[in-house]
Amino acid sequence: MREVLNGLWKLQELDIGISELEFKKGSIPKQIQESNKEVQAKKNELQEKQKVFEEHNDQRKKLEQEIKEAKDAATRYRSQLLQVKTNKEYQSLLHEINTQETKISAYEEEILEHLAQSEELSKKVEKLDKELEKNREKFVKYEEKMQQELHQVEKVLLSKKEKRERLTSGISKAILSRYEQIRRGRGGVGVVKIFGPTCDGCNAVLPPQFVAEVKKGNRILTCEQCGRILVWKENVD
Numbered sequence: 606m607r608e609v610l611n612g613l614w615k616l617q618e619l620d621i622g623i624s625e626l627e628f629k630k631g632s633i634p635k636q637i638q639e640s641n642k643e644v645q646a647k648k649n650e651l652q653e654k655q656k657v658f659e660e661h662n663d664q665r666k667k668l669e670q671e672i673k674e675a676k677d678a679a680t681r682y683r684s685q686l687l688q689v690k691t692n693k694e695y696q697s698l699l700h701e702i703n704t705q706e707t708k709i710s711a712y713e714e715e716i717l718e719h720l721a722q723s724e725e726l727s728k729k730v731e732k733l734d735k736e737l738e739k740n741r742e743k744f745v746k747y748e749e750k751m752q753q754e755l756h757q758v759e760k761v762l763l764s765k766k767e768k769r770e771r772l773t774s775g776i777s778k779a780i781l782s783r784y785e786q787i788r789r790g791r792g793g794v795g796v797v798k799i800f801g802p803t804c805d806g807c808n809a810v811l812p813p814q815f816v817a818e819v820k821k822g823n824r825i826l827t828c829e830q831c832g833r834i835l836v837w838k839e840n841v842d
């Protein structure tokens with residue numbers, strides 16, 4: 606029976622290791638994904654800035670077109686000045702010319718403002734572009750490292766599972782299913798090693814007579830409070 610208890614203890618240790626590795630295996634792709642989010646965020650920021658940059662350029666081009674039209678109009682009015690007959694018509698044309706010129710200088714000021722904004726944005730875009738490149742390189746390295754780690758985890762996991770297979774083949778089906786049942790209901794821990802009169806699984810104080818029985822290791826004994834199988838520290842390796 607001691608051998609069975611020792612086997613169960615080994616199985617328990619193995620199962621804890623396996624579930625830790627399973628957890629790690631599941632978390633690695635998530636970590637990679639999380640890291641890629643940073644790259645994506647930087648990319649979005651860059652695209653946003655580029656969009657605004659383009660908008661300023663478009664606005665500037667529109668204004669240049671407006672200026673051209675206003676200049677053409679002013680030229681047209683000036684040539685008409687030579688043909689007018691009355692002072693009223695003359696004054697009216699002067700007024701039109703003046704209006705166009707006011708428009709032109711207002712547009713020119715707007716253009717300068719757009720140019721200043723574009724210049725500032727272009728610096729930001731350049732900086733973001735460099736940052737994005739760095740983030741990308743960092744991500745590629747990180748992903749590579751994590752893939753290697755994943756590969757390693759899978760390898761160890763496989764060997765632990767093979768070991769488990771060998772171990773369980775030496776334990777009776779009835780005991781195994783009892784172990785599994787307790788483990789399922791108790792957060793993955795079905796066997797607890799005790800060092801004294803307390804259950805390490807739930808901290809319940811165990812009666813001395815009961816502890817003495819566990820020490821003997823002649824049969825499978827479970828904690829009255831948590832139901833876990835108890836093994837004495839010196840009976841297992």
Ligand SMILES: [Zn+2]
Nearest residue numbers: 804807828831
């Ligand atoms: Zn207990």
